[in-house]
Amino acid sequence: MSTAGKPGASWVKSGKQVERERLKRQRGMRSASTATVSTIIFLVLVVWGVTNSPGWPRVEETFFNVDKFVAALPDVLDGFLLNIKIFLIAEPLILIVGLLVALARGLKAPVFFPLRCLAIAYTDIFRGIPTILLIYLVGFGLPALRLQGIPTDEATLGIIALTLSYGAYVAEVFRSGIDSIHPSQVNAARSLGLSYGKTMRFVVLPQAVRRVVPPLLNDFVSLQKDTALVATIGAIEALRQAQIHTAKSFNYTPYLVAALLFVLLTIPMARFTDYLAARSQRRRGA
Amino acid sequence: MSVLKIEGLRKSFHGHDVLKGIDLEVRSHEVVCLIGASGSGKSTLLRCVNLLEEVDDGAIYLEGKEITDPRVNVDDVRKRLGIVFQAYNLFPHMTVLDNITLAPRQVHKVTRKAAEEQARTLLARFGLEGKADAYPDQLSGGQQQRVAVVRAMATQPTLLLLDEITSALDPELVVEVLGVIRELKATGMTMVMTTHEMSFCREIADTVCFLDNGVLVEKGAPERIFTDPEQPRTREFLRSVLESGRF
Numbered sequence: 001m002s003t004a005g006k007p008g009a010s011w012v013k014s015g016k017q018v019e020r021e022r023l024k025r026q027r028g029m030r031s032a033s034t035a036t037v038s039t040i041i042f043l044v045l046v047v048w049g050v051t052n053s054p055g056w057p058r059v060e061e062t063f064f065n066v067d068k069f070v071a072a073l074p075d076v077l078d079g080f081l082l083n084i085k086i087f088l089i090a091e092p093l094i095l096i097v098g099l100l101v102a103l104a105r106g107l108k109a110p111v112f113f114p115l116r117c118l119a120i121a122y123t124d125i126f127r128g129i130p131t132i133l134l135i136y137l138v139g140f141g142l143p144a145l146r147l148q149g150i151p152t153d154e155a156t157l158g159i160i161a162l163t164l165s166y167g168a169y170v171a172e173v174f175r176s177g178i179d180s181i182h183p184s185q186v187n188a189a190r191s192l193g194l195s196y197g198k199t200m201r202f203v204v205l206p207q208a209v210r211r212v213v214p215p216l217l218n219d220f221v222s223l224q225k226d227t228a229l230v231a232t233i234g235a236i237e238a239l240r241q242a243q244i245h246t247a248k249s250f251n252y253t254p255y256l257v258a259a260l261l262f263v264l265l266t267i268p269m270a271r272f273t274d275y276l277a278a279r280s281q282r283r284r285g286a
Numbered sequence: 287m288s289v290l291k292i293e294g295l296r297k298s299f300h301g302h303d304v305l306k307g308i309d310l311e312v313r314s315h316e317v318v319c320l321i322g323a324s325g326s327g328k329s330t331l332l333r334c335v336n337l338l339e340e341v342d343d344g345a346i347y348l349e350g351k352e353i354t355d356p357r358v359n360v361d362d363v364r365k366r367l368g369i370v371f372q373a374y375n376l377f378p379h380m381t382v383l384d385n386i387t388l389a390p391r392q393v394h395k396v397t398r399k400a401a402e403e404q405a406r407t408l409l410a411r412f413g414l415e416g417k418a419d420a421y422p423d424q425l426s427g428g429q430q431q432r433v434a435v436v437r438a439m440a441t442q443p444t445l446l447l448l449d450e451i452t453s454a455l456d457p458e459l460v461v462e463v464l465g466v467i468r469e470l471k472a473t474g475m476t477m478v479m480t481t482h483e484m485s486f487c488r489e490i491a492d493t494v495c496f497l498d499n500g501v502l503v504e505k506g507a508p509e510r511i512f513t514d515p516e517q518p519r520t521r522e523f524l525r526s527v528l529e530s531g532r533f
Contacts, residue, residue: 184371184373184375185375185377187338187371187375188371188375188376188377189377189388190338190360190361190364191336191338191364191367191368191369192364192388192389192393192437192438192441193361193362193364193365193389193393193394193441194361194388194389194392194393195361198392198393202377202388202392203377203388206379207377207378207379210379
């Protein structure tokens, strides 16, 4: 961009430019007011439509009850801490599993043939099993083996199941990132005498990882929600706590509490994704 | 002593013969220019020397040792070769300094300090001082290509391969890159390059090889090739180049 427009530049705007800027400002004002008016009309219509539906008084009582909200909040929040814990432990494990599996699939040396097959079988199987089913299988199947050292804690079992399931997805994300790096980059690195391993480590992976950050974060938003599935094998997390409260009072407001907490957790993640995307855009434009 | 010796080299892609038995010898400190139309096999020849392509027949010797032997460690061969590509192929996620020091540090086990010192010396020599911390996409094409040359030189190769290094550049940027090659010749660097810059080729080459359709048609000193070519095909090629105004 030119710096000629900066203050202090020895140059006076022509009448044409002044007029042009006035028109642009005018158009900007008009756009802003149109957006405001249309948003207000839209919100009014939605609120009017919902609150005038025949069942609204009933819904308001069972889903938006302030007293029940306040009563359930401490317990649901307490349960939600377990969701956060599961998520925070599972996430790094998933990254490690995903990266290792993606790398194993790329190994071409004959020694690693069994490893490559294993990686392919892993992604095929664990991407195919519904997450909730996998949580059942791991949650009830693993402890039933009665092997020494196998955890029996539901949260731990849930973490194992989620890691197995999401590890397969993330492995594919990593692999697509690795495949997206142009072969000329590999050529350049190998030409300098770098081995396959060092080419991966210093040239391909750093570029691939940067490229797959947005889809990875998307998977993590999904993971944050799926921590609720661990409730099915008995872990007392947010969803289960809300269920307990609901069962006591036949009021669904506690579910709303849990939903709100999940949304509050995912929004910062979404903004963080946007921030990273914008940053890499800026870097490329520099 | 010959740095590079190529004997009866053949290479085909999908049944199409790109190189049909090439013989070539490059002596130490010699600059060899490969000329010829697009698709004549020039770039493939360089890629075979660098072992980026597997040869179909024939042999390539680097300093007397066969490198096309399947038992040879390709990384060891490439340690002694430098190559610069038409599209620069710099690593976009690394600064200029990291691009240059990667191979010395990771392959040749030079300490970071020594590698960076050497890199800065080379950058200064090629008019790139002050660009050490820039990223490739902050540089012009000519600057990027000069960084690519510095990167190839940083490992002190015995042979430098240059593959159409000015073809992606605007005319005014070609000059600065050619200046770098001129400088390298003055230091006695052994080089094999493919180029479309005929006047530069004439100025810098010790030997010019004209390739046509996978065959090394004619080879000789630039004065002879450019003024009195023996082969009709060479004459025809040079005439077409002259007519397109690239001489």
